[in-house]
Amino acid sequence: MLWAALLLPSAPDAESPPIDAVRGLSLWCLQFTPRVAIVEESAVVMELKASVRLFGGGKALRARVEEEAKDLGVTQVSWAPTSLAAVAFARAGVPNGFREPLDRLLDRLPMSCLVGVTRHEATLSRIGCRTLGDVRKLPRGGLSRRFDKELLCQLDQAYGLLPEAHERVVMPETFRSRLELPSRIEHAPAILFGARRLLMQLCGWLTARHAGVTTCTLKWCHDVMRSKTAGDGGELTIRTAEPMRDLEHLSRLLAEHLAKVELKAPVGDLELLADDVIPLEERSASLIPDPRAGDESLTLVLERIAARLGADKVLRPVTGEDHRPEWSVHWQPAPLPHPRQLARQDELPQPNFLLDKPLRLDTHENRPRFQGPLQLITGPHRVEGGWWHRVSAEEGATALNVQRDYWVANSAYAGTLWIYQERLADDQTAWYLQGRFA
Template sequence: MLWTALLLPPGPDATPPTDDQLRGLAIWALHLSPRTAIAEDAVVMEVEASARLFGGKRALRDRVVLEAADLGVQAIAWSSTSLAALAFARAGRENGIRGALTALLDPLPMDTLSAVRPHRTTLSQLGCRTPGDVRALPRGGLSRRFDKQLLVALDQAYGLRPEVHVWVELPEAFKVRHELMARVEAAPALLFAARRLLFAARRLLLQMCAWLAARHAGITAFTLRWMHDAMRPRGADPGGELTIRTAAPMRDVEHLCRLLAEHLAKTTLQAPAGDLELEALDVQPLEEASKSLLPDTSRQGESLTLTLERIAARLGPEKVRRPVVREDHRVEWAQHWQQAPQPLPKRGTRRNRFPQPTFLLPEPLRLAMDGHLPMYQGTLQLLTGPHRIEGGWWHRVQVGEAQCTRNVARDYWVARSPHAGVLWVYLERLAKDQTAWYLHGAFA
């Protein structure tokens, strides 16, 4: 088996990482391996079965090192047992798989194994400096003079006994709180902090995106909350919050960071912020894109949807609109404009067997008549039809102080004009004037 250990740095006054910090790191690790556990002051995960999924051990190692750095991980190590990986991480040695485990683990400092630390003074007086020295002592004497846990831990670290772990389970909802190491007085600093501290908002977003990856899901809304310092000015609120929405389900941490940065740049804090909280609001299943044998050049740049979201965050959602197709037989309402950050409606599979015009008039034009035939730059010749469209009784609009419906009852025809070409006309049904013909569009 292949294990990796993720070691967080100690807190102020050399205090170990908090339970919330370890829990957050473990949730992030679940998108890499379901066999993830909290072991002492670190997170360990068994990744033998995940290596092929992520492109091999080298690719998996590079990914873990890159992403874990943003989460504040101090050291990473790999070995064939979890306790050995943890010992290598404490010793600052990443590779614990290149060679025999005994030869690699024996020369490490003795206190890299937690079970040795309570007996460090006694073992030092016996001349032990490394795990190899401790292991060389007579087992009978060790079992009588020290507790049983020392021998068990040694055997488990060297792979002589099976290890027992309580696996971390993926929570049903994501809501994580993080205490800032320094108070923040400006909103942009919530996202862009010093490199050493690693900006806290990005750390929370990384954990959320990893949680989404483990659930094979994406998100269309999340909320970032900040809690003001207890010594806030009189009249200041206890905290504030910011809700971010996306047009489609996603878990792209880079885009979410850029989107959050645009909103935070326009936010003013009433008091210094001490804590952050990130909550996932709208989680939806995300369809994974299949891998391709050929390079996909269409995905190398930022998509139009992501670009529009960033522009809307900067200028305001009411300033950016895009056309959206609706499932509506009434052609003039089959397309409308909506705010860019809103989710796109799902499109059906309706197919129209009748010709559709290339150009539509803003408003249908009432046509003159030549007997029973309509006229437009000459008498029209009706080619195909009628194509009956009826609907819109549910569509109500406000006109002045009254409401009216957009119900239509029309028979459409494709017609030819002697001088204007092929046109799209309709006869208004159920009208007082039974000869109410209108020009609605033209074909290219």
């Protein structure tokens, strides 16, 4: 068995850490294994033997747990063959319970490392006991008669002589976690330090549920010593373009939003809620390393820029089901809706850039010219219709009807162009430049 015990610092006026912090830590642990339990409301233990291969081996798993646990405020992570032994090692500051035989390491620990023994520490110290090994040397019959059964039970479970039974942490259907800040915060960007811990808990919960979040809300409560006009607190909603559980991106996105917030009073408590949770389709890892795997996608980059400059400052094209080039693409603020909501693009070649207004071309012997003669490559592609769109004008309603033959043309100086031929009222034709290919 491979048990890990994680300890949080105790509150200044209490013997154990806040229960909200312990429960939040247990939610983060669920991403590694479902066998997570809270021991004596002060420590979180998890059994990781079955997860070693999944996370790249025991050494990699230990390194990841210990490194990420620091950001959650964990002061000690210890490893042992039993859960109570891991908790005892964590309280004694011993990180590795596998370097020597278990009984030899436990025998050297003080009695305060096991709660079942600590309750009788005063009595046991008067008869010369200082360590767990001293207690084990006492006659078992006398211990069972003079003390409660919890003392011997915890000793036997810690040493692996009796099976352990813990009430596992049940994964909640919704995520809601609170954090009491160690000191009052007066500037909104400083909230990110505490909010990142809540985001780590959220990402752990999402990983355990194989899901991602598209909307989450960060709430804060003002200090009780506040003005009447400040209110109880405030909140901030974060939205993402696609379901995700990327801690770094969520942190950067939150930082951009917090930079625009001005607190009305000092903040003492934070709360994070996951509003929209969507299941994710997991992708199998490739056996061939992909150097691009660590790059941030364009969607995430645009999302962060939109959070900084405003959604109306970052636009992306959305295709529509219309054969007229002027109406086939619409510009919407980023981020885009889900890809399944987008219309399919025409399979015919379309230009990368359209002119705001078509440019009439010069002709020679009814052949179009633009910086010299144009060579027609493909076409014609006839577009006719649009009578359903009308605009009001001073002289009356004008139909946006078009009758055009589109061509892909090549210019020796301007590159590949998108032009069309339009039939005029006097049975004449005119050529126009509509767009360019990149």
